[in-house]
Amino acid sequence: MSSTVLAFDRVTNLRGDRTAEAGVLAGERSAARVGEAIRFEGVRKSFGDREVLRTLDLDIPAGQLVAIVGRSGGGKTTLLRLVSGLALPSHGRVLVGGREVNGLQPSVRLLFQDSRLLPWQRVIRNVGIQRRPNWRETAEEALAHVGLADRARDWPAVLSGGQKQRVALARALVSHPRVLLLDEPFAALDALTRTEMHELFSRIWQEHGFTTILITHDVAEAVALADRVLVLRDGQIALDIPIDLPRPRQSVGSAEAARLQAHILGKV
Amino acid sequence: MNGAAILARLRSIALSWALPVFILLAWEVAAKTGLITARLLPAPSSIAAAFWRHLLDGSLLEHTLISTSRALKGLLIGGAIGFAFGVINGIWRPAETIFDSTLQMLRNVPHLAIIPLVILWFGIAESAKVFLVAIGVLFPIYLNTYHGIRTVDRGLIEMARVYGLSPLDVFLRVILPGALPSILVGLRYALGIMWLTLIVAETISASSGIGYMTMNAREFLQTDVVLLGIIVYALLGKLADFVTRLLERWALSWHPSYRPAGAAA
Ligand SMILES: Nc1ncnc2c1ncn2[C@@H]1O[C@H](COP(=O)(O)OP(=O)(O)OP(=O)(O)O)[C@@H](O)[C@H]1O
Ligand SMILES: [Mg+2]
Numbered sequence: 074m075s076s077t078v079l080a081f082d083r084v085t086n087l088r089g090d091r092t093a094e095a096g097v098l099a100g101e102r103s104a105a106r107v108g109e110a111i112r113f114e115g116v117r118k119s120f121g122d123r124e125v126l127r128t129l130d131l132d133i134p135a136g137q138l139v140a141i142v143g144r145s146g147g148g149k150t151t152l153l154r155l156v157s158g159l160a161l162p163s164h165g166r167v168l169v170g171g172r173e174v175n176g177l178q179p180s181v182r183l184l185f186q187d188s189r190l191l192p193w194q195r196v197i198r199n200v201g202i203q204r205r206p207n208w209r210e211t212a213e214e215a216l217a218h219v220g221l222a223d224r225a226r227d228w229p230a231v232l233s234g235g236q237k238q239r240v241a242l243a244r245a246l247v248s249h250p251r252v253l254l255l256d257e258p259f260a261a262l263d264a265l266t267r268t269e270m271h272e273l274f275s276r277i278w279q280e281h282g283f284t285t286i287l288i289t290h291d292v293a294e295a296v297a298l299a300d301r302v303l304v305l306r307d308g309q310i311a312l313d314i315p316i317d318l319p320r321p322r323q324s325v326g327s328a329e330a331a332r333l334q335a336h337i338l339g340k341v
Numbered sequence: 342m343n344g345a346a347i348l349a350r351l352r353s354i355a356l357s358w359a360l361p362v363f364i365l366l367a368w369e370v371a372a373k374t375g376l377i378t379a380r381l382l383p384a385p386s387s388i389a390a391a392f393w394r395h396l397l398d399g400s401l402l403e404h405t406l407i408s409t410s411r412a413l414k415g416l417l418i419g420g421a422i423g424f425a426f427g428v429i430n431g432i433w434r435p436a437e438t439i440f441d442s443t444l445q446m447l448r449n450v451p452h453l454a455i456i457p458l459v460i461l462w463f464g465i466a467e468s469a470k471v472f473l474v475a476i477g478v479l480f481p482i483y484l485n486t487y488h489g490i491r492t493v494d495r496g497l498i499e500m501a502r503v504y505g506l507s508p509l510d511v512f513l514r515v516i517l518p519g520a521l522p523s524i525l526v527g528l529r530y531a532l533g534i535m536w537l538t539l540i541v542a543e544t545i546s547a548s549s550g551i552g553y554m555t556m557n558a559r560e561f562l563q564t565d566v567v568l569l570g571i572i573v574y575a576l577l578g579k580l581a582d583f584v585t586r587l588l589e590r591w592a593l594s595w596h597p598s599y600r601p602a603g604a605a606a
Binding site for chain 1: 494496497499500501502503504505506514515518519521594595596597
C-alpha cells in the first residue's frame with residue numbers, strides 16, 4: 074500500500090515541476106511542436122462489476138516516451154484504449170492535447186502485437202490505408218523511413234514478424250500522429266530483431282517527437298527505450314520513475330540500467 | 342528441365358492415360374463384336390457420331406445454351422438472396438436474431454423434395470426450373486457468406502475504424518475481402534448443387550435443355566444420345582469448377598495457401 078501512496082505523491086509532483094523540465098527536454102528534439110500531452114483525471118474503468126482501472130491520475134508531457142509494465146490482466150491495454158478513444162472511462166476524463174477524449178482521435182495511432190495488416194492488400198496499400206491525396210508517394214516515403222522501400226509490392230504474408238511491425242509503424246507514421254501508443258509491438262519478435270526494432274523506433278521517435286506510451290512485459294526494454302517507467306498493478310500506478318540514461322542507449326545494459334531494472338522488477 | 346526429366350514426365354503422362362485408353366478400346370471392340378448390346382451401351386464411336394450429328398443440326402448447342410441459362414438465372418437469383426441474407430445477418434445482430442433460425446430450419450428441407458409442389462405452382466414453365474435451382478444454391482451461399490463475415494478478424498475491423506475508414510469502406514475493404522475465401526467455398530458448393538438440381542428438374546419436366554434431350558432420346562432408344570447428354574452435363578460441371586478455380590486464384594492471390602507453389606510473390 075505504501076508504494077501506492079508514494080506513487081501518488083510522484084504523480085501530483087509531476088503535474089508541477091516535471092512538466093516544465095520535460096518541455097525543455099522536448100524542445101531539444103523539437104517535440105513540442107508535434108507531441109501532445111496526455112492527462113488522466115480521476116479515471117476509473119470497470120467492465121460490469123470488475124474494476125480494471127482505479128482512480129488513475131497521470132500526466133504525460135508532450136513528447137515523452139513512457140513505458141508501462143505490469144502483470145497480465147493489469148489493465149494496460151485498457152489504459153491505451155482509453156487514450157485512443159476506442160473505449161471511454163467509467164469515471165473521470167482523459168485529455169489528449171488538452172481536449173477531452175470522447176471518441177476516436179485522429180491524432181492518436183496504435184501499434185499492436187499483431188501488426189493488423191490487411192492480408193489482401195499489398196504492403197504499399199496497407200501503409201496508405203487512408204487513401205489521402207498522394208497516398209502512394211507518402212506511403213513510399215514512410216516505407217523508406219522504416220527501411221522497407223523495396224517491399225512495397227509484396228503481400229504481408231511473405232514478410233517476417235519484424236518486417237510486418239515495421240510496415241505497421243510506417244502506416245502509423247503516414248498520418249503524422251501526435252501520440253503513438255504501442256501495445257507490446259515487439260513482444261513476438263526474436264531477441265535480435267527486437268533490438269533492431271528498438272533502435273529503429275528510438276530514432277523515429279526522436280525525429281518525429283510524438284508522445285509515446287509503450288506497453289511491455291520486458292523491463293529491460295522499458296529501461297532501454299523510455300524516459301519514464303510506470304508500473305501498473307491492480308489498476309493503479311505502483312511505481313513511477315524517470316529513466317535519466319543518456320541517449321543513444323547501448324543495447325548492452327549499463328550498471329545503472331541494471332539497477333533500475335531490478336528496482337522496477339521488485340514493484341511489478 | 343533436362344532431357345531425361347522431360348522423358349520421365351512424358352512417360353508418367355503416358356502411363357496415367359494408358360488405362361482409360363485401353364478401356365475405351367476394349368469397349369469399342371466389345372460393342373462392335375456384339376459382346377455388349379449396342380442398345381444398352383453403344384460404342385464410343387457411335388457416341389462421337391451422335392455428338393457430331395447434334396452439333397451439325399444445332400440442337401446440341403441450343404439445348405446446352407438453354408440449360409446453362411436456366412442454371413445461371415437460378416444461381417444469380419438464389420445466390421443474390423443468399424448473399425444478401427448472409428451479409429445482413431453477419432453484420433447486424435437484430436437481423437440475425439430474426440432470420441437466422443428460420444433459414445436454418447428451411448435449410449433442413451431437401452430442396453428436391455419440393456418438386457411436386459413446384460410443378461403444382463409453376464407447371465413445367467421455365468420459372469419452375471429456375472426456382473428450384475435458386476432454392477438449391479441459396480443455402481450454401483447464405484451459410485458460407487454469413488460464416489465468413491462472422492469470422493473476419495475483429496482486430497482488423499477495429500484497426501480500420503481507428504484509421505478513420507467509413508462504415509462502407511470498412512465493409513468493402515475489410516469485411517468483404519476477409520469473408521471472400523468462405524464465400525467462394527460456398528459458391529463452389531452451390532455450383533455442384535446447381536447442376537444436380539437442373540439435371541433432376543429437366544429430366545422430370547421440360548421441353549428443352551440437355552435433360553429433355555436425354556429423356557426424349559430414351560423414348561426412341563437412342564442410348565448414344567443419352568450418354569452424350571450425360572457427358573455434356575459432366576463437361577458443364579467441370580467448366581463451372583474450372584471457372585471458380587480461376588476466380589479463386591485471382592481473388593485470393595494474397596492468400597498463402599492459394600498462391601501457386603514456387604511463384605514469386
Ligand atoms: N471489453 C472487455 N470486457 C470485459 N472485460 C474486459 C474487457 N477488456 C478488458 N477486460 C478485462 O480487464 C482486465 C484488464 O485487461 P487488459 O487487456 O487491459 O489487461 P493487460 O494489462 O493489457 O493484460 P495483458 O498484459 O495480458 O495484455 C482483464 O481482467 C480483462 O478480462
Ligand atoms: Mg494487453
